[in-house]
Structure formats: C-alpha cells, structure tokens
C-alpha cells in the first residue's frame with residue numbers, strides 16, 4: 001500500500017514535491033526572464049503571490065519551493081531582501097527531487113505575500129533541451145523547448161512543483177531579435193528593447209499546474225487553420241504541418257460536444273524538432289507535437305485529438321499527485337477515442353483503437369515491476385519518469401469502459417460532463433473520483449460489487465476486455481496468414497492491402513508482434529524480406545508502420561534493414577519508438593553492438609529524459625549484476641564515453657540507470 005502522509009519523507013500529501021502547499025500556496029506567477037543561447041541559461045525573476053492556507057504546522061512561517069539544477073541569486077518578500085536556504089530533504093534523493101528552497105515569511109503576513117526569487121537555470125536543467133542549429137531543419141539558428149511533466153518544472157524555475165498547486169501566470173520573456181518565443185498561454189504581443197532584443201508577453205488566466213508551464217524559442221513561422229487554431233513550426237515545414245493538422249478545429253468542436261465549453265481561448269500547435277521525446281504534450285493553449293506525426297496523409301493526427309482531450313481531462317481537471325496520473329491519461333484516452341469515433345460516425349473505431357491499446361498495455365505490463373503496474377502506483381522516492389508506461393493510459397481506459405458498460409453509454413456520457421463540471425480548476429484523487437461516481441450512480445444494480453480496490457491496486461493486467469473486432473479482423477487474418485507462411489505452410493499471402501488505412505496496417509503488424517511475443521517465437525529472415533517485397537515497408541514514411549516493421553525485422557534477425565532501423569532511431573528521439581527499438585536491438589544478435597555504438601555516437605541528439613531512459617533500458621551501468629562480460633563492457637564503454645564528453649546530464653542518467661534497471665527488472 002502507499003505510504004501515509006506522516007510516513008512520507010517530505011511530510012507532504014504529494015510524494016514528488018519538497019514544497020509545502022498545505023501550509024503556503026502559490027496562486028499567481030509573474031515571470032520576467034531572458035533566454036541566452038550562448039550560455040544555455042534562462043535567468044530572471046519569478047514573483048509569486050503566496051497565500052497562507054493553514055497555520056497548523058510547525059514550519060508555519062516558511063514557504064518551501066522546489067528547485068533543481070538552478071542558481072538562486074536572491075529573494076525578496078514584499079519588496080524586502082530576505083534570507084533563504086537551499087537544502088536537500090532527508091529521504092528525498094536530490095538527483096531526482098532537487099533541493100528545498102526555504103523562505104521565511106513575516107509573521108504578520110496573514111494575507112498574500114509577494115515572493116520574488118532571482119534565479120538562473122543551468123545547462124543541466126532537465127526541463128530544457130538546447131538544440132544547436134545542426135539539430136534544426138533550417139540549420140542556421142539554435143532552438144529550445146521545455147518539457148516539464150512530470151517534475152522537471154523545478155529545473156526551469158523555482159516553483160511549488162506539485163499538480164495540486166494551480167497558478168495563473170504572466171510572463172515577459174526576452175529573446176534575440178531573430179527568435180520567436182511561444183508559451184503555454186495567450187499572447188499579449190511583443191516589443192523591441194533599446195538593445196534590439198524582443199520581449200514576448202504571455203498571460204495564462206486559467207489556474208494551471210506547474211508541469212504545464214512551457215516555453216519554445218526558435219526560428220518559427222505560423223499558419224492560421226481556424227479562428228482559434230494556429231500551427232507553428234520551422235519555416236521549411238510549416239505548410240506540411242498545416243496540412244497534417246488541418247482537422248484540429250473539427251477535433252476541438254467534437255470534443256466540446258462531448259464535454260463542456262473549451263476554457264482556454266486558443267488551441268495552437270507547435271511542431272518541434274525531431275528530438276522531442278513524446279508524441280505530444282498537452283501544454284495549455286499550445287500543444288507540443290513531434291514531427292513523427294507528419295505522415296503526409298493526416299493518419300497520425302489522432303495524437304492531436306488526444307492532446308485536445310487533455311484540455312478537459314488533465315489540464316482543467318487534474319490528477320492531484322502523480323499517483324493518480326491515470327485520471328489524466330485514462331480519461332483522455334477514453335475521450336480521444338470518443339472524439340475519433342464521433343468524427344467517423346462509427347463506434348467501431350472506438351473498439352478498433354482500444355484493441356491496439358490493449359497490446360500496448362500487455363507489452364508494458366510484461367516489463368514493469370509490480371509497484372508500477374498498479375493503476376495507482378507506489379512512487380514514493382521514485383522518479384515519476386521511471387513509472388511512466390501505458391498502464392495509466394490503457395488500464396485507466398479499460399476501467400472507464402467497464403464502468404461505462406455497467407451504467408450504459410448515454411448515462412456515462414452525461415456523468416463525464418458532470419465530473420468535468422465538478423472538478424474543473426481543481427485536482428482529483430482516485431478515491432475522490434470513486435466517491436463522486438458512486439454517489440452519482442447511487443444504488444445502481446450493476447455497480448454493487450464493483451471491485452474498485454482491485455482496479456486501483458492490483459498489479460499486472462486487468463480483466464481482459466472484449467471489443468468489437470469487425471475492423472481488426474482483416475488485419476488479424478493477414479497476420480495469421482503470414483505467420484503460417486513463415487512456418488512453411490503455403491504461399492506468400494495474396495491479400496490486396498493497397499486500400500488499407502494506417503490503423504489497419506498497424507493492427508496487422510501488431511497482431512504479428514503479439515503472436516510472436518506470446519509464443520516466444522522468431523520469424524524466418526525471409527519472411528520480413530518477403531513482407532518488404534509485398535508492401536515496401538522499409539521505405540515507408542509513416543513512423544508507426546516503420547516502427548512495427550522494424551521490430552519484426554529485429555525479431556527475424558533480418559539485417560538487410562539494420563541501416564534503415566539505425567537511421568530511424570537516430571533521426572527522431574520519440575521514446576515510444578526509440579526505447580523499444582534500442583531494447584530489441586540490444587537483445588538481438590544482429591543489433592547488440594550496433595545499438596551501443598549508435599547510442600554512443602548519437603547521445604547528444606536525444607532529449608535528456610530519453611537519453612536517461614534508453615541508457616537504463618540497455619542496462620548500462622549495472623556491471624557486477626551478473627550480466628555477461630559483453631554487457632558489462634558495453635556499459636563501461638558508454639559510461640566512459642559520457643565522462644570523456646563531459647555530458648553531465650547523461651552521466652547522471654547513467655547513474656540513475658543502475659537504479660532504474662534494477663527496479664524495473666522482473667524478479
């Protein structure tokens with residue numbers, strides 16, 4: 001079971017913060033800062049409105065902030081210089097959680113205090129990826145973007161880095177004249193300084209958790225795609241981005257029909273350089289997306305539907321702590337599938353996508369230790385990045401589908417609106433959701449023995465759901481035919497897949513991967529070669545298809561495609577793709593040394609979070625844990641490489657890798 005608050009090392013209801021929002025709580029941020037690409041730092045002043053919430057604590061005069069990889073230059077309270085301390089909290093590893101910034105407030109301050117912290121980030125700040133011009137499309141200008149979820153905001157600015165702390169914010173960000181600065185907020189325009197810099201002004205009037213503060217600076221162009229939607233990207237791809245995400249307004253309207261009015265004013269999308277480690281990130285007013293969605297045919301745009309769904313489930317109604325992350329992701333996955341099915345006017349699409357989600361869940365559960373495969377994971381003392389998996393998405397989704405089937409879809413749809421209306425602007429725990437749901441459906445005959453405890457706390461898979469297979473059947477049949485051909489039974493399957501859409505193709509490849517995994521079976525090399533001859537998958541532009549085909553090739557030890565696979569993992573850094581591919585290569589005969597060499601040569605390319613996780617996945621740094629000599633040597637090589645190259649962040653990743661790998665390893 002999870003620890004009680006008094007057992008927690010940080011004495012907080014949230015195991016991932018060193019701040020004390022139960023005593024003093026920030027309500028508003030005024031950020032005035034400047035970006036320097038030369039020193040790879042952001043420096044300035046963060047001024048918070050801080051309210052006393054309770055005085056029933058021993059530290060009632062001190063407000064605590066999270067601060068990691070930051071330099072604190074000074075503090076003022078209500079305009080007066082004030083002392084501060086920065087210290088580690090016993091039991092809370094500073095490499096994961098950072099330091100506690102403690103500031104004493106005057107005893108007389110009963111209402112709101114203004115706390116101004118003058119600070120600078122450091123090049124180690126894990127929220128920020130600083131890209132050299134060579135990692136941009138234009139090759140002329142540097143670029144930066146942030147990724148604060150889950151607990152990286154504390155490396156961007158001192159803050160109470162807990163989802164339960166919702167603040168409004170305003171920002172003035174000074175950048176070079178050539179650069180555009182975007183934030184997760186509404187634009188209030190830009191001005192030019194006497195020294196020729198530009199100050200970009202932003203305002204987020206909706207209370208927002210700190211993990212949703214986001215910044216992106218680069219050579220950017222934009223295209224309006226509707227009155228409230230605009231896409232941003234480097235000039236060379238902005239038209240392709242506008243084409244790919246042209247359905248955004250329709251996603252948004254459909255989502256509004258399923259929920260309550262959109263509260264954030266604008267919905268813009270910025271397509272980032274390829275090292276962005278996720279498919280998308282739901283930063284309010286400005287979703288961040290990976291360019292791996294640019295398939296050219298809008299077939300991967302459902303990620304935008306997912307990020308749009310977060311405007312309600314996640315950004316408006318937010319998980320109280322990262323233990324309840326499934327309330328963000330499970331609800332969002334449910335809403336995303338509802339949006340897509342409604343737009344296609346066919347509920348079968350909901351089930352079709354859910355079938356793919358079930359594979360994601362089974363894959364991840366097989367890799368996770370028990371504390372992380374629970375819907376409400378135990379994450380005390382852990383880096384939330386380590387616990388991240390498909391579980392909150394897909395187990396969370398399946399819990400909601402189980403509830404929906406028990407009460408009926410129309411009633412559940414009405415409930416969803418009530419849930420959003422009740423918890424908007426605040427945060428919610430799993431127990432609060434359960435209580436709210438059970439009160440709403442009080443006495444419902446189908447909920448009498450509902451196993452909430454099992455759903456929330458049992459490790460491993462949840463009960464296997466049944467979904468309509470009308471849309472997946474053709475793909476599953478084709479997979480069976482290829483597997484049978486692989487066993488020497490019959491000819492190359494003759495099914496004409498020319499008219500198939502991306503989902504049918506990925507479903508076909510998934511069905512093959514599932515069957516192979518289940519039977520612990522290897523394909524013949526000739527099978528993937530024949531598949532390529534039939535479908536040309538090795539040349540495909542679609543990242544979801546190339547990813548799955550690459551996994552099949554590695555399974556088959558088909559080295560004719562090794563070059564393509566290595567190119568794929570070095571030209572984009574989305575963890576959904578690079579982590580499984582590096583893992584598979586590392587486990588294969590054909591790819592083990594290539595995986596190590598390629599990762600070493602390209603470590604600079606990856607985002608700090610991705611570099612950390614890939615290093616962990618390949619077991620780097622666990623020498624002495626009984627792995628074979630080759631693995632130990634590879635780990636030593638990579639660690640040495642990082643030290644030689646003074647890659648501080650990645651070196652920390654290697655250190656973390658030991659812990660992560662040992663934790664994740666199945667007993």
Ligand SMILES: CC/C=C\C/C=C\C[C@@H](O)/C=C/C=C/C=C\[C@@H](O)CCCC(=O)O
Pocket residue numbers: 149150277278279280281322323325326377379384385386387388389392574575576
């Ligand atoms: C149960 C885990 C507890 C907390 C984890 C919370 C955040 C983890 C952190 O690693 C950040 C995740 C950010 C995800 C952003 C977008 C995803 O929806 C992308 C999914 C994968 C993809 O499509 O590339």
Ligand SMILES: [Zn+2]
Pocket residue numbers: 306310328329332
């Ligand atoms: Zn999400």
